[in-house]
Amino acid sequence: MQPLGTLFRRQAAGERGTSLLEFALFLPILLLLLLGVIDVGRYAEFNIVVANAAHAGAQYGAQNLVTAVDTTGIASAAVSDSQNALTAPQVTTSVLCGCAASGLSATCPVTCGSGHPLTYVQVTATGTFNSLFSYVVGVPSSVSKTAEMRVSD
Numbered sequence: 001m002q003p004l005g006t007l008f009r010r011q012a013a014g015e016r017g018t019s020l021l022e023f024a025l026f027l028p029i030l031l032l033l034l035l036g037v038i039d040v041g042r043y044a045e046f047n048i049v050v051a052n053a054a055h056a057g058a059q060y061g062a063q064n065l066v067t068a069v070d071t072t073g074i075a076s077a078a079v080s081d082s083q084n085a086l087t088a089p090q091v092t093t094s095v096l097c098g099c100a101a102s103g104l105s106a107t108c109p110v111t112c113g114s115g116h117p118l119t120y121v122q123v124t125a126t127g128t129f130n131s132l133f134s135y136v137v138g139v140p141s142s143v144s145k146t147a148e149m150r151v152s153d
Contacts, residue, residue: 054125054147056081061121062149
């Protein structure tokens with residue numbers, strides 16, 4: 001009869017080889033999943049950066065009526081906030097006007113009969129996301145975010 005310790009050592013050595021084979025087979029799948037998770041995280045961060053850039057441009061334009069029409073300054077504020085994710089041609093601005101009782105339109109200035117005229121600046125930032133590798137479905141390459149703020153009188 002064999003000693004009990006020898007029997008366990010032989011069985012453990014055989015299981016180690018099986019575990020190594022299983023690990024070698026599943027390692028590429030695990031790495032692919034890891035890359036996918038990293039890319040989704042990068043995409044989420046890029047969405048936040050583009051939204052913050054649009055918000056920064058809208059904040060600059062909302063300071064007063066002069067900065068509301070300063071498209072170069074608005075684009076510069078958005079680009080400088082974007083952490084090099086955007087360039088100036090990817091930022092568009094528009095000024096919307098209206099009355100408190102009615103809706104907004106792109107025609108400025110407006111005269112309001114009984115209400116106070118309102119002016120808003122709208123900034124749209126668009127960026128192109130470069131993923132680690134191309135997907136068949138899933139992550140879109142273009143991200144566009146819009147921010148709108150009321151201009152201070």
